[in-house]
Amino acid sequence: MAEINLRQVSKTYFAATPVRALDSVDLDIAEGDFVALLGPSGCGKSTLLNILAGFEDASEGSALIDGGAIGKPGPDRGVVFQEAALFPWLTVWENVVFGPKMQGVPRADYEDRAREMLATVGLTDFAGSYPAQLSGGMRQRVGIARVLVMRPRALLMDEPFGALDAQTRMAMQELLLTVWEKLNTTVVFVTHDIDEAILLAGRVCVMTARPARIGREIPIALPRPRSIDDLTTPEFTRYKAEIMAEMRSAHRQAESTAA
Amino acid sequence: MSDTSVKQAAGRPAGLAAPGSRALGSTLPAIILSSNLGQLLLALILPVSVIAIWQLSGTNGSLFGGVLPTPDRVVAAWWTWAFGATGMGLNPYSGTWLANVVFSTQRVAQGFLVAILVGVPAGIWIGWSRLGAQVLDPTVQILRPIPITAWLPFSLAVFGISGFSAIFLIALGAFYPIVINTTQGARHVERNLVRAALMMGAGRFDILRRVVLPAALPAIFTGLRIGLGIGWTAVIVSEMIAVKSGLGYVLWDAYYVGRMDVVIADMVSIGVMGLLSDQLILLVERWALSWRLAGAR
Numbered sequence A: 001m002a003e004i005n006l007r008q009v010s011k012t013y014f015a016a017t018p019v020r021a022l023d024s025v026d027l028d029i030a031e032g033d034f035v036a037l038l039g040p041s042g043c044g045k046s047t048l049l050n051i052l053a054g055f056e057d058a059s060e061g062s063a064l065i066d067g068g069a070i071g072k073p074g075p076d077r078g079v080v081f082q083e084a085a086l087f088p089w090l091t092v093w094e095n096v097v098f099g100p101k102m103q104g105v106p107r108a109d110y111e112d113r114a115r116e117m118l119a120t121v122g123l124t125d126f127a128g129s130y131p132a133q134l135s136g137g138m139r140q141r142v143g144i145a146r147v148l149v150m151r152p153r154a155l156l157m158d159e160p161f162g163a164l165d166a167q168t169r170m171a172m173q174e175l176l177l178t179v180w181e182k183l184n185t186t187v188v189f190v191t192h193d194i195d196e197a198i199l200l201a202g203r204v205c206v207m208t209a210r211p212a213r214i215g216r217e218i219p220i221a222l223p224r225p226r227s228i229d230d231l232t233t234p235e236f237t238r239y240k241a242e243i244m245a246e247m248r249s250a251h252r253q254a255e256s257t258a259a
Numbered sequence B: 001m002s003d004t005s006v007k008q009a010a011g012r013p014a015g016l017a018a019p020g021s022r023a024l025g026s027t028l029p030a031i032i033l034s035s036n037l038g039q040l041l042l043a044l045i046l047p048v049s050v051i052a053i054w055q056l057s058g059t060n061g062s063l064f065g066g067v068l069p070t071p072d073r074v075v076a077a078w079w080t081w082a083f084g085a086t087g088m089g090l091n092p093y094s095g096t097w098l099a100n101v102v103f104s105t106q107r108v109a110q111g112f113l114v115a116i117l118v119g120v121p122a123g124i125w126i127g128w129s130r131l132g133a134q135v136l137d138p139t140v141q142i143l144r145p146i147p148i149t150a151w152l153p154f155s156l157a158v159f160g161i162s163g164f165s166a167i168f169l170i171a172l173g174a175f176y177p178i179v180i181n182t183t184q185g186a187r188h189v190e191r192n193l194v195r196a197a198l199m200m201g202a203g204r205f206d207i208l209r210r211v212v213l214p215a216a217l218p219a220i221f222t223g224l225r226i227g228l229g230i231g232w233t234a235v236i237v238s239e240m241i242a243v244k245s246g247l248g249y250v251l252w253d254a255y256y257v258g259r260m261d262v263v264i265a266d267m268v269s270i271g272v273m274g275l276l277s278d279q280l281i282l283l284v285e286r287w288a289l290s291w292r293l294a295g296a297r
Helices: A045-053 A092-096 A098-102 A107-120 A136-148 A166-183 A194-200 A228-232 A234-258 B002-011 B028-034 B036-056 B071-083 B097-128 B130-143 B148-159 B163-187 B191-199 B204-241 B247-256 B260-288 B290-296
Strands: A004-013 A019-029 A034-038 A060-065 A077-080 A154-158 A186-191 A203-207 A214-219
Touching (some): A019 A045, A045 A077, A045 A186, A077 B191, A166 A194, A166 A228, A194 A228, A228 A234, B028 B036, B097 B204, B097 B247, B204 B260
8 A cells, every 4th residue: 555645746758849748746645545537638647647657757846655756667556557468478377477476476475366366357267368369358357467466555557448348347447446445555547537537536636638737636425335336326427517517627728728 | 361261161061052142252163262172273283284384395304405304304313312322423413312401401400590599689689779779780781781692702711611601601691681570579569568567577688588579579480481581592502602512512513414303303302491491480480479379269
């Protein structure tokens, strides 16, 4: 479990014309929080996640995890990618134990946990399959299992269900809720889907477009455990209306500054 | 894809086609032609007719006034070359076929192995690291336009009349396609795969061995197949001039003494060896890249 603190984090890409992707982002995530970063595609929310993961450096500001500066990518921050990013030449089992193996964990210490995580995501019978033999949803479940096996202090998820069809996506959301309610890991979840953000997160951060900034943070007080049945409650709809209004005003702001 | 359609077509009894179904590919000739036997027959039409015409237009076992022997003479020459008694003064080639095939194949194998051992790591380094590209790539690009045949005198001067001359040329010729294809493969590794490996705690060497190398493998195999073809070219050229054994040596020697039947039997032998070695690579490729085909199963 981890606490994450971002102070005035900015990111500028220096090209022919410098692009400012992130502008003075402040964000505090407490241990065990589930935070959704919600914003339009290409608004820079993935950049923020990449900084947390250590894939990219912030141009300005400080990014801390448990009080220490975020360094290179590592198993303490498990990343779930949009397209799963499994190694196609490894079987499901080999993909899941890749992390512990790289970290030099003795086989006896990770095998049971790997088996347990495969069972959690319902893929015990597919341990010997290659990613090419799996559906998109199954691949993403492997992507989640291989990260959970490492007992990360934080889960960083970059539109992990964005490429899935609506039904699979709902099943994956329920799966993630179940897993998270059991493990209570800190989660940062990037999405452009309002329903998904409300359903999963304890707090939704609405991001403005180019340069991305965190507009407003909306705590979601829906009781847990949640399920997809919550999608149709009046409370849910109220949150949705509030967030949509927020996104619209953020969009207008971006338009007027661009003009 | 085409494989499954062949199976489906072959599996449906021709006489039981649904009435009125005259869809493309379900007529009797189409079914016969799309079966494995049919494919073989189609492939054989051209070579069989060429050989037949060649045979029938010869008189007294040769064409063009004795220059070109007919196929039956070539087969007879090959038979003596392959199974004749050795050490008979009358026919210096008798019984030496297998030994020469082994000489050439051995050289190709040795040179090819050197090309792989140098070309794959070099290609990974050029494709993966900017430093590697800056250090190695310009040299490779400058040397590459020099055809391996142009290296022959150099090779002779350095290694003399020996098998090393041939191995050097084979290794050099096979090196270029291997290094270039490996470079392409290593350069286009999906970024998120590398990030995923870093996130799971993989070190620099692990990334190269467990991510970049397997990701580049399909491209590497393309390079291996092209490289092996060039390896056979190189072995024949160098044996014609720089070595006193092997299929290339026999080819040139037989030409000098006017044994065109042996020349042609030799050419066919080279072709068959090239085909067999390519099939061997394909077999290894299918095994090594089985994860790619997994979805189609």
